Structure formats: C-alpha cells, structure tokens
Amino acid sequence: MTILPQYDGAGLRTAVRRELQRGRDFVDETEPDALVTVAVASVSLLAAFVGFLAVSSLTAIPFAVFLVATGYGWIRHQELTARVLTLTTTISTILILGLILVFIFAEAWPTVEYATMTVFGIPIPGLRLFVETRWSPVTPPIRYSLVPMIHGTVLVTIIATAVAAPLGVAAALFLSEIAPRTVRELVKPGVEILAGIPSIVYGFIGFTILSPWASDQFDIVGQGTYLFVGVVVGLMALPTVVSVAEDALNSVPESMKSGSLALGTTDWQTMTSITLPAAFSGVSAAVLLGVGRAIGETMAATVMLRGSPGLTKPLYNVFYGNDTLTSLIAANYGDADGLQLSALFVAGVILFITVLFLSIGSQYIEARMRQKLGGTD
Amino acid sequence: MAGAVESSLVNEDTSGTETIAASAVGLAAVLFALSLAALFEFVAITDPIAGVSMVVLLGALLVVLGAAVVAFGVGSRLGYVATQPRPSAGLVASVAFAGLWFVVGGLVASQTLGLGTVGWGATALVTGGVAFAATALPREDIGSTLPAGSLAILTGVIFLAGIIGPSWVWDLGWEQQASFNAEFAIPVVTAFCSLLAGWASAKAYGGFGARGRHVGAYVLVYLNALSIIAVLFLLVAFTVLKGLPGLFNGLAFGPGAGPETTLFGVTFTLPVSWPFVMNGVALLNDINGVLPAIVGTIWLVIGAVVFAVPLGVGAAVFITEYAERGRFTQVVEVATNGLWSTPSIVFGLFGLAFLVPRLGNGKSLLAGMLTLGFMLLPLVVITSREAMLAVPDEYRDASAALGVSKWQTVRSIVLPAALPGIVTGIILGVGRIAGETAPILLTMSGSVAPPGSQTVDVIGGFEFTTAPPFVDNPELLQATSALPYQLYSLITAGVGQSSNIANIDEFRWATALILLVVVLSFYAVGIATRYYFRRKLQHE
Structure with missing residues (x-):
C-alpha cells in the first residue's frame, strides 16, 4: 500500500x-x-x-x-x-x-452541546468535558467531565505499554530469529492462545486473585488499582505486539542478515545492528497497534476497577484505580439515559478516533517500511 | 538465525573459569526462582530455609553472587581469566546502570539517611554519575560486572543488616494511602538484582566482547519467552483446577441417566447426565447450570458467521481479483484495518445506537449476532485477502489461458486454493468473538442467571405473519445470555440476583472454565487446521 x-x-x-x-x-x-x-x-x-x-x-x-x-x-x-x-x-x-462514525457522533452530540463553554465570547462545544474534572450525572451541578477517565486510560495504557512493548519485541525477536524450529512451533501457538483467552477470564482472575493480593501488599484502601489493570491489559496486548513485530522482522530480507553474518558477527550483533534497525518502523507499528489494543480493552478494566470516576491523588498514584473510558461505558450503560448515555457515546468517540488514528499511523509506518525494504507489495 | 549453522572451531580450555561463570548464572537462576516463590507467597520471607530465615538466605546468596560477578570481572582485568573484552561496555549499558544507581542512591539518601530534596538529589546524581563512569570508562570486563555485582552486594548487605527486614514498611505518604512492605519489596528487588547479576555473569561466561553480549542477551530473551509460556500455562492450569469441581458436579453416566430429549419427533433419554451444561438456574434444581448461555453463544457465533463470512469473502474477492490497485483498494484496506483495531466496546455502542432501535427496540439476540458480525467482518476480509494473494499468479494465468471468464477462474481456481487460509482465519476470528463480552453487553444481555426454560430455540421460533415483513422470530428478538456475559454478570451481580446458586464461587469458576474451553477449542482447531494444511502444502 x-x-x-x-x-x-x-x-x-x-x-x-x-x-x-x-x-x-x-x-x-x-x-x-x-x-x-x-x-x-x-x-x-x-x-x-x-x-x-x-x-x-x-x-x-x-x-x-x-x-x-x-x-x-x-x-x-x-x-x-x-x-x-x-x-x-x-x-x-x-x-x-462510516455508519459507526455517524451514529456514535450523532448520539454523542447532545452532551457535547451541553458542555459548551464560552472562551473570549466564542462558544466552543464540548470544551467543558475536558477542562473540568467533575463527573456527576445525578447530583447537581450535573457535569460530565471525561478528564478522570482519560487520566485512567492514559495511566493504564502507559503501564500496559511498558509491559507489552519490551516483552513483546523480545518475544518477536526470539520467534523470528533465535528459536530453533521445534521451540518456535511450540511458542508461537502459545502466544496465539494467549490472545485467545477471553478478556473477561483475564478480568475474572484479576478480580478474584490479583486485586485482593494487591490491596494486601500495598495497604490500599479497597480494591482496584491502575497498576495491575495495566499489567493485565499489557499481557493482553502482548500477542498483538508479538505477531506484528514478528512479521516485520521476518520481512527483512534474508540476504541482509546473511551478509552481516558473513562478516563474522554474532547472531545478536546482526540482530541489533541489521535486523532491528531495518525493521524498526515495523516494530514501532507493532507497538502502536499494541497501544491501540490496550486503550480499547474493556472487560478486564471494568471488573477490576472501582467504577467511581475521579482522579487519583496524587495524579501519579497508580495504586488506586477508578475508571477508564472503556470501563465507564461498560459499567454505566445500564442505568444511563439522556445526557448521561450521550456522555458515554462521547467516551466512545474519543476511543474510536484515538484508536483509528493509531491504526492508520501504524499502517502508514508499515507501508513506508515495505517501500524502503524494496518489497513488492 | 535461519540458515546459519553453529560450529565451534576453537574450543579453548573450558575448565575452571567458565565453570565459575556458569555456576554464577545458575546461582542467579536459583535466586530468581526463590524470589518468585516468595513473591507468590509459597514461602513467607520469615520462613526458615536450611536453618536461616528466607531474608537472610536471600541476602547471603545475593552477596555471594555479587562477589562472584565482581571477582570474575576483576580477575579478567588482571589477566587471570582469558577473555576478549572490548574497550568499553557501551553506551546502552552505561545509561542503564547510571539510571539504576541514580534511583538506588536517591532512595538510600532520602529513605534510609533521611536527607531532604537537595540532599537526595545530589546523592543520586553523584551515585548515578559514578556508575556511568564506572561502566563507560574502564574495559568491558570491569564495566559490565562491577556496577551489577556491587548492586547485588549492596542489596544483600541491606537485607543481612536488617535495614530492610521482614517488618519493613515504606509508607509513600500519598493522599490516597499506599505503601510498600517487605513481603513485596524483598522478592522484587531480589529478582531484579538476580536478573542483572545473571546477565553480567552470562556475559562473563561468553568471555565478554561480541560473544559475551550474545550470550548475555540470549539468556534474557530465552527467559522472556519462557515466562510468557509459563504465564499462559499458569492462567489456563489455574482456571482448570478451580473450575473442574463445579463443571463436573453431579456428572453421571448410564442408560436413562440423562434428561428426556425430543429430537425430530423421537423422544429418548440421553445416557449421560451433566447438570452444569444441561440445566439452567432454578430454585428447585439440585445442581444449577449454564445451558441457556451455551446455546446463546452457539447461536451468536452462527449468526455472526452467516453475516460476516459472505460479506468478508466477497469483499476480499473484489479487492484482490477485480479491482485495480489504486485509491479504492487503499481506502478499503485502511477501512478494514481500522475496523479491525476498533475497540469492541465501540462496536457495542454502535450496536446500541444503530441496531437496537431498528430490531424490535430492545436488546436482542439478532442485534448481538450482527454486532459480532461487524467485528468478525474485518478479520475475514484481511485473512481471506492474504490467502488469495498467496495463490500463485500462474494458477490464474493457466486458467485464463483456457479461455474461461474471470469469475470462473475465481470460483474454480482461486477460492479452492485459498480455502484453507480462509477457513483458518474464520475459525480464529470466531474464537475471538466467541469470548467477547463488551459488544453483547450493550446489545443482547439478558438476565443474570437464566433458568433452563429461557434457552433460545431459534429454529422453532420462526412463524409467518400477515403484516410485513411476513416472517417473524420472537426468539431472535429476545434478550438472551451468552457465556462471556454470564460470567461478567455473575462477577458483578448483587447477592439477591444469584441467590438461587448455592456455591457462587464454584459456579463462577466453572463458567470461566467452560468459556475458556469453548474459545480455546476454536483456537486449537484453527491452529491445527493451519498446521495440517501447511504440512500438506510443503509435501506437495
């Protein structure tokens, strides 16, 4: 492309x-x-x-x-x-x-309009969603700020990426360059099965095992931490990173690697100075896709978090987990109507647009890489 | 590396020195395992092991490991050990060690010595700087062992001296309370130090230089792959162990053991009774089960496949075989990849806004089917397209040379050749959507614990009506349950809603297990199909 x-x-x-x-x-x-x-x-x-x-x-x-x-x-x-x-x-x-875009935008519009804020006499729709921090759909003043949820999503995504990116790239290197054939035939389906475990099962194990354990270990009041949601989500994003990064590493022409090896380098030197730099953009596309997966992960976050929107104190306190954009939708759709339901759609729009951009960005990067390596596609 | 054959042309004396380095690697592995055991509370850190408490043991082993690493580095520098080190350990290692020692210095200064911001900042900078210099300036054998080994020694001494003992707690002092205690900190720090020292001794084992780096990196990469597989194995094994009692509760074989079943007008009794998959939830049931959710999942998958597969394969045929590569195919590719990465909850919202008002104005099985079909569609397009692109052009040319039309070529050459890839992709995609909760949560979720009478009967539900659209199926337009949703609602349900279930914990785990079994069997079949066809293609 x-x-x-x-x-x-x-x-x-x-x-x-x-x-x-x-x-x-x-x-x-x-x-x-x-x-x-x-x-x-x-x-x-x-x-x-x-x-x-x-x-x-x-x-x-x-x-x-x-x-x-x-x-x-x-x-x-x-x-x-x-x-x-x-x-x-x-x-x-x-x-x-197109329909997804149109319909979730249309449903989101009432809240965006409700949250109009006037800056220098110019009304900007939706601005109040992002400059206030109060999410209060029932007690007046009724406000639908998405800042706490964006904060939660950002924290979870950072932690998940810190888990998935290095481990995923290392596993991809292992699968594509290092592993003997028999080991690869074993590990590769394993990684795929890791992707296949339903997110609600991850969430259930996190909810029954990890969350109580974390509360005990860190003397946290109540259950639910961004830290462990991030770790679990990172584990779930890992297979995406592995498979896309492995494809990128495999697309580096064998002749380049052989040329390097013929100069007497070790396998590891070839990987760090030839294969990884050549596949760098593909590998970063893999990480981007992994980030996209982490942002959109819903069920594990929903069952493991507290479901009470608000910022953690201090902001970098990852031991408390309130709500992410996805868990907000999953936990509140049932008793929401009118403006609150519409606010959930705003969260959906943010998720959709962010992940769409990540997807397009990673495709762009991959296309550039394929051009550079002189592939035919 | 593929195609490269390892051969050791020169085998130098592998006697004493390599044995020391190898045993240091082994010691690091033992330490790592011990710290994991302590972290997961198989052993408490106060438990006595071989006469000493766990903390003391960990501390002592760390000191020994660190000393061995440092000794090896110094010995190599002084020429007692034959190695091929480079002039410097390199920038990456230097920056990593500098950052590490910056943190260590800062923590020790602020927490142990109690210095203020300026004090700990200065100390951290100094330790970080010294570590950078100690890594970057000397020869590689010193640079990569000294900072790692001395960190292990320092940690060991801190454990031995009781500065971090079993009752140690570090309250972070944040507004929302959180603190590190010894049970978490000691194993984690030990694990980290053993990784670091293990990497350094693996490098030493390789004799530093290019080969040393190779060995050091390989140890970490192999460990990473191993731990991913271990995590997978643990997850599955844990769920299986927890779920088995509930799953096979009341399982009985023998003629007449099972419930009466009517199939095609013939009534017979099944020779097996498996209450968990044959019952719903009811007050009078001896053993409750998840039959409605299983049937719901099956129908969901069928519906999604019926919707998505023709659309997806058709689209793949068009963009691969008919359309010229250009702007249109690009747009389609971007759109399918975008759809593929769209979060599942967004599909749920879309279903809620688009399908639910148009299909009986309520949550329904049909809405759930279509929503999952939307999710499955991009995957079918992508995998079918890949499979069709993999069909060699010679096949098409040969067919075209016979004078048949384009569609006949597609139908009788391309599609059959691409069929294995398409089928594999569909099976794997079905595995993914069968476990999805978020979309059906918003579009078709029913009651928390449905009784057996709420099992959907789609085939029996069709009826003809006089008003348009003339065919009606109330079963399709009803809310129902599915396994992932059932698990979610069991997790979040209040006490009252699931009071019919005696042992709720066992019931939940059994539900999780059966969901896992259903989804993973799709994956197993998919992976096996791919494996089979690949073998077959290779043997041709």
Whole structure:
C-alpha cells in the first residue's frame, strides 16, 4: 500500500472523465437483460438499506426483490452478478466504518452541546468535558467531565505499554530469529492462545486473585488499582505486539542478515545492528497497534476497577484505580439515559478516533517500511 | 538465525573459569526462582530455609553472587581469566546502570539517611554519575560486572543488616494511602538484582566482547519467552483446577441417566447426565447450570458467521481479483484495518445506537449476532485477502489461458486454493468473538442467571405473519445470555440476583472454565487446521 498521492484539480478531472468513459463502455458492452437485472438488484438493495435506516417495517419488501433479482442474475448472468455482488460487499465494509462514525457522533452530540463553554465570547462545544474534572450525572451541578477517565486510560495504557512493548519485541525477536524450529512451533501457538483467552477470564482472575493480593501488599484502601489493570491489559496486548513485530522482522530480507553474518558477527550483533534497525518502523507499528489494543480493552478494566470516576491523588498514584473510558461505558450503560448515555457515546468517540488514528499511523509506518525494504507489495 | 549453522572451531580450555561463570548464572537462576516463590507467597520471607530465615538466605546468596560477578570481572582485568573484552561496555549499558544507581542512591539518601530534596538529589546524581563512569570508562570486563555485582552486594548487605527486614514498611505518604512492605519489596528487588547479576555473569561466561553480549542477551530473551509460556500455562492450569469441581458436579453416566430429549419427533433419554451444561438456574434444581448461555453463544457465533463470512469473502474477492490497485483498494484496506483495531466496546455502542432501535427496540439476540458480525467482518476480509494473494499468479494465468471468464477462474481456481487460509482465519476470528463480552453487553444481555426454560430455540421460533415483513422470530428478538456475559454478570451481580446458586464461587469458576474451553477449542482447531494444511502444502 502506498501513500495516497496528491491529485490536483486537473488530474482529478481526467480521472473522473476516465471513469465516466469506462462506465459508458461497460453499459455498451453488457447485455440489456443483465444490465436491468443488476440495476434492479442495486436499487432494491439501496431501498432496503434506506428502509432499514428509517426504521420502516416495509424494509423486507425491497430486500426480497433484491434476493429475487440476484437469484435470477446468478442463474442467467453469473459473471456480472458475481462482480456486482462482490463490489457491494466491499462497499458495505467501508459503509460500516462510516455508519459507526455517524451514529456514535450523532448520539454523542447532545452532551457535547451541553458542555459548551464560552472562551473570549466564542462558544466552543464540548470544551467543558475536558477542562473540568467533575463527573456527576445525578447530583447537581450535573457535569460530565471525561478528564478522570482519560487520566485512567492514559495511566493504564502507559503501564500496559511498558509491559507489552519490551516483552513483546523480545518475544518477536526470539520467534523470528533465535528459536530453533521445534521451540518456535511450540511458542508461537502459545502466544496465539494467549490472545485467545477471553478478556473477561483475564478480568475474572484479576478480580478474584490479583486485586485482593494487591490491596494486601500495598495497604490500599479497597480494591482496584491502575497498576495491575495495566499489567493485565499489557499481557493482553502482548500477542498483538508479538505477531506484528514478528512479521516485520521476518520481512527483512534474508540476504541482509546473511551478509552481516558473513562478516563474522554474532547472531545478536546482526540482530541489533541489521535486523532491528531495518525493521524498526515495523516494530514501532507493532507497538502502536499494541497501544491501540490496550486503550480499547474493556472487560478486564471494568471488573477490576472501582467504577467511581475521579482522579487519583496524587495524579501519579497508580495504586488506586477508578475508571477508564472503556470501563465507564461498560459499567454505566445500564442505568444511563439522556445526557448521561450521550456522555458515554462521547467516551466512545474519543476511543474510536484515538484508536483509528493509531491504526492508520501504524499502517502508514508499515507501508513506508515495505517501500524502503524494496518489497513488492 | 535461519540458515546459519553453529560450529565451534576453537574450543579453548573450558575448565575452571567458565565453570565459575556458569555456576554464577545458575546461582542467579536459583535466586530468581526463590524470589518468585516468595513473591507468590509459597514461602513467607520469615520462613526458615536450611536453618536461616528466607531474608537472610536471600541476602547471603545475593552477596555471594555479587562477589562472584565482581571477582570474575576483576580477575579478567588482571589477566587471570582469558577473555576478549572490548574497550568499553557501551553506551546502552552505561545509561542503564547510571539510571539504576541514580534511583538506588536517591532512595538510600532520602529513605534510609533521611536527607531532604537537595540532599537526595545530589546523592543520586553523584551515585548515578559514578556508575556511568564506572561502566563507560574502564574495559568491558570491569564495566559490565562491577556496577551489577556491587548492586547485588549492596542489596544483600541491606537485607543481612536488617535495614530492610521482614517488618519493613515504606509508607509513600500519598493522599490516597499506599505503601510498600517487605513481603513485596524483598522478592522484587531480589529478582531484579538476580536478573542483572545473571546477565553480567552470562556475559562473563561468553568471555565478554561480541560473544559475551550474545550470550548475555540470549539468556534474557530465552527467559522472556519462557515466562510468557509459563504465564499462559499458569492462567489456563489455574482456571482448570478451580473450575473442574463445579463443571463436573453431579456428572453421571448410564442408560436413562440423562434428561428426556425430543429430537425430530423421537423422544429418548440421553445416557449421560451433566447438570452444569444441561440445566439452567432454578430454585428447585439440585445442581444449577449454564445451558441457556451455551446455546446463546452457539447461536451468536452462527449468526455472526452467516453475516460476516459472505460479506468478508466477497469483499476480499473484489479487492484482490477485480479491482485495480489504486485509491479504492487503499481506502478499503485502511477501512478494514481500522475496523479491525476498533475497540469492541465501540462496536457495542454502535450496536446500541444503530441496531437496537431498528430490531424490535430492545436488546436482542439478532442485534448481538450482527454486532459480532461487524467485528468478525474485518478479520475475514484481511485473512481471506492474504490467502488469495498467496495463490500463485500462474494458477490464474493457466486458467485464463483456457479461455474461461474471470469469475470462473475465481470460483474454480482461486477460492479452492485459498480455502484453507480462509477457513483458518474464520475459525480464529470466531474464537475471538466467541469470548467477547463488551459488544453483547450493550446489545443482547439478558438476565443474570437464566433458568433452563429461557434457552433460545431459534429454529422453532420462526412463524409467518400477515403484516410485513411476513416472517417473524420472537426468539431472535429476545434478550438472551451468552457465556462471556454470564460470567461478567455473575462477577458483578448483587447477592439477591444469584441467590438461587448455592456455591457462587464454584459456579463462577466453572463458567470461566467452560468459556475458556469453548474459545480455546476454536483456537486449537484453527491452529491445527493451519498446521495440517501447511504440512500438506510443503509435501506437495
């Protein structure tokens, strides 16, 4: 994947013209019968989608028409129907991302509007969510500050990254460069299974074993610490870091490594001076993805934290854990309505946007690396 | 390193010196194991071991280890030991040791000596600076052993002198109370020092220089891999041990032991009675179970697969086979990768905002299925695309040369060839979504402990109606339970809601175990499938 090239106006116009020309060619070349079938299918699917969006009970009718049309098309014009169907599925993938964006933004808007704050006479919607620290959905003054939860998420993410990044990169090095074949065949599925353990099981073990133990060890009042949530979440983000970093290390051409070894270096010297620098951007993309996983991890945080939004005192006191953005949503969705529910959606928007940026950023870095190493993809 | 064959051309005398270094590594390993045992409270730090208390033993061993490391370094410098050290231990080690000794100096000055901010700051800077100089300036054999060994000796002396004894507590003095006590601090500090000294002695074992660094690094990397596997093993073993009693409670075999079942109109009694997976929760049950949650999970997975697999494979076919590489495929790739990393709770919110109002205006099985389907979709796209890209272009060319159309090539060449990869990806993806709690929490969660009568019966639930959409299935539009959700609600439920369950703790662990079994069996099948097909491909 390369970086989107910058089109200027003229380039765009030629591109549009080319597409139009292709469309016209397509219509000319295709049999009218097939064209009609495909058109009917597309229009009816669109109608079904619109009906679904509008909460209409008639949605089923256009959908049935779509099924009949595609069924007919499949028998008579399979080639074209298959092409159109696969195009439809592709578009629906993008559409889902778009729908997520639109819907959680729309639900989040009331609270953003409620939290408008005027700075120098200019009203800035949502500013009060981030400059105050009071989360109080019931007792007046009612405020929905997300600062305590962002603080919690940041602390948990930092701790989780401190656990997952070094251990994950070391494990990736082990798997890709060091381990003998038999050991790798054992360790690699192990790491994958670590990813497979459901987060609620991690949370349950953390809740029943780790939290009481931590309260006892550190003389903490009550249960729930960011420290151990961070450790558990780090453990959960570890497999992501390992697998992506391993891919990056594997993509370093064997010839580079052999060249270095031929100069008489040890394996470790080759790793630190050839393999790791060459794969550096891929490895950092792996860490970024791991950070994304840690930010979005929900259930372990929900069952292990206290669920009472507020800042810890002092701010770097990681032995107390109140709430993260994710646990806020999971713990409060049940009895929330109106503005409070909308505030939960604001938390969702923050999570979504942050993780989306991390994902795009890591893809960008990976693409750069692949270009640099002269790969074909 | 792949393709490289190790051979030791020169085997110098491996007698005394290497044995000393190797036994130092061994001692460090013993210390590490002891400190872990103390940390997890298998042994209390006051317990006597071999006649002395644990703290004293740890302290003494640390002093011995540190002394051995330092002695080896000094001996090498003075030429008693044959090594190939470099002129300096290097910048990375210097910075690491400087930071470490900065912390140690600061802690000792502020906590033990009771100096103020200026005092401890100055002391910390001095110790850090000295450590930096001691690492960076002398030859490598001194630079990498002296700071590590003396830290171990200092820690050992502190333990032996009782400055940090069994009753030691360090109150951090924060507004929200927290403190370190000896039971935590002593094992952790010991473990850290033994790691450090173990690394230094592994370097010494390798004779310093490039080979020494290689050995030192490998010890740490192997330890890391080992501990990851150990953690995995512990997690699974612990859950299994805790869950087994509840899971097999009341298990009975024999003809007529099980409940009466009607299948395809034939009524028969099962030869096995397994209450935990065959019952719901009810007041009159002898042994309560999680049948509704198991059935709910199965239907969830089926629904998500039915929704996501055609969409995902279709999209993968289009972007791999039809679309030209360009802006459109890039957008699709970015979107699928973005969807893949979207937090599961956001999918839950989306389901709550988008699906729930449109599907019967309440939490429902169908909403849960679709939400999980949205989560599964990007994974199916990504893995199917990878599998199709791995199909060699020669296959396509050969097929096209026969004059068949593009779709026929895809259908009869590309898809069959890519099928193993696609299936593996789907199985692994299903394993992931089967254990997801957050999305179904917001879209389909039902009661905390559902009775057996609330088991969903999707197939029997279909009925025809006169009003659009003419087909109705109330079972699909009802809230129901699933294993991960059941575990979550059991953890957070108040006393009253689960009062029917006699031994709630056993019940929870058994639920956790059965969830783990369900999810991990998906993973096991997925990994085994991949392994099988890879072997098969290699043998062709």
